[in-house]
Amino acid sequence: MNAHRTKSILENTLLAAHIFVIVLLLAESRLVIPAWLHVVGRLHPVLLHFPIVLLLLAVAILLFPQLLRNSEDQRYYGIYLLLWGCVLAAFTVIAGLFLSLENEGSSPMLQNHKWTGIAVFWLASLMYVLADKWERRPRLQTVLVSLVGVLVVVTGHFGASLTHGENFITAPLLKDEVTLVTLEDAEVFEHVIQPILESKCIGCHKASKQKGELRLDGVEHILKGGESGPAVVPGDVEKSLLAHHILLPLEEDGHMPPKSKPQLSEEETELIISWIASGGDFDKKVLAYEPDAPIFQLASQQFVDIPKTYTLKPASPDKVSLLNSFYRKVTPLGGGSPALSVSYFSRQNFNPKSLEELHSIGEQVVELNLNHMPVKDEDLAPMAKLPHLEKLYLNFSDLQGEGLKNLSALQQLSILSLSGSPLNEVALAPLAALKTLDELY
Numbered sequence: 001m002n003a004h005r006t007k008s009i010l011e012n013t014l015l016a017a018h019i020f021v022i023v024l025l026l027a028e029s030r031l032v033i034p035a036w037l038h039v040v041g042r043l044h045p046v047l048l049h050f051p052i053v054l055l056l057l058a059v060a061i062l063l064f065p066q067l068l069r070n071s072e073d074q075r076y077y078g079i080y081l082l083l084w085g086c087v088l089a090a091f092t093v094i095a096g097l098f099l100s101l102e103n104e105g106s107s108p109m110l111q112n113h114k115w116t117g118i119a120v121f122w123l124a125s126l127m128y129v130l131a132d133k134w135e136r137r138p139r140l141q142t143v144l145v146s147l148v149g150v151l152v153v154v155t156g157h158f159g160a161s162l163t164h165g166e167n168f169i170t171a172p173l174l175k176d177e178v179t180l181v182t183l184e185d186a187e188v189f190e191h192v193i194q195p196i197l198e199s200k201c202i203g204c205h206k207a208s209k210q211k212g213e214l215r216l217d218g219v220e221h222i223l224k225g226g227e228s229g230p231a232v233v234p235g236d237v238e239k240s241l242l243a244h245h246i247l248l249p250l251e252e253d254g255h256m257p258p259k260s261k262p263q264l265s266e267e268e269t270e271l272i273i274s275w276i277a278s279g280g281d282f283d284k285k286v287l288a289y290e291p292d293a294p295i296f297q298l299a300s301q302q303f304v305d306i307p308k309t310y311t312l313k314p315a316s317p318d319k320v321s322l323l324n325s326f327y328r329k330v331t332p333l334g335g336g337s338p339a340l341s342v343s344y345f346s347r348q349n350f351n352p353k354s355l356e357e358l359h360s361i362g363e364q365v366v367e368l369n370l371n372h373m374p375v376k377d378e379d380l381a382p383m384a385k386l387p388h389l390e391k392l393y394l395n396f397s398d399l400q401g402e403g404l405k406n407l408s409a410l411q412q413l414s415i416l417s418l419s420g421s422p423l424n425e426v427a428l429a430p431l432a433a434l435k436t437l438d439e440l441y
Contacts, residue, residue: 041098377403401427
């Protein structure tokens, strides 16, 4: 009798909950609830664990009857757990609807979580109502039970993304390949500031979740700011709300990130403040700042000298071996690298014709050191057949300057050193064609 009475109470409660949920959904845009119901809404994260466990247990028992020896026990316990799961899911949905009323915006992620949660509640209830027909239609039972199990997982995924950040559950499987950046290529915002925002701020300030109507997941959103003003005012730390909130004491309400979230380290805070103070540029390289600027000193420490990766076809070891001599050394830039560095020694034994011999490995040569060699203008002609040459050292040579026009074919040349050479007044003109040249000595 007690079991029958409990079942009747639960069924009536479930029916009343369905009516109440429908009323809430229909009146949602016009509904104003008292403060104590907001407290109920905030219990949503606590309540949701109970129906998840009960519904998944019911799914397991109903899908796999071999878990219990007696098929009658399997049916009884499965349906009874399903009923309890439906009732507790009702309270969880109601609390969730109350909680959603506190959010002024309606993000896609919130909507996905809301409607998949309601779908779990409705579908599980339908499954309970149709329980008496399962014996005649076992395929219907399998479909409904499987669908409820899938929806519980999907709803949990959306809820975790709302609370802990997008793709929280699947993040370990979706890790992006880490791209190593050299100090030479590093940009302050993209490679220093943005990673800090992504790890500590964007979880609450993105397209799917905009606390204070603020997004930090794009340059245009950062400049636009939120309901209180711009997040970043370039060059003005005091007017930049991002700086204001991260500098507030931890115990103050406005401090960001919130106490419950991972906090910025002192170094991360200093990086953001010095970046804003230095002008808040979004596309400026680290090396573009003055060496004594705080942002340069802090940002440059984030990078190590990472060897550049080359995708060149390796040169034949036999060819490299033939080119090596007492006066010329051909070596890889690093262990296993296809890129080659060539250095010459002994000014007295230098033969300009030996530069033409480099054509057999011309695709792989990226560095050429001819310091203190008696290189003349006409000797530079073979350089045009080294298409991937990036660094060329011609210090203390016999160049006058006319031969530098042969370097115009080197469209990857970034460093050229001509110190100590007797260059004439027309020497620099041909270098205007070298668009990739970054350093000239």
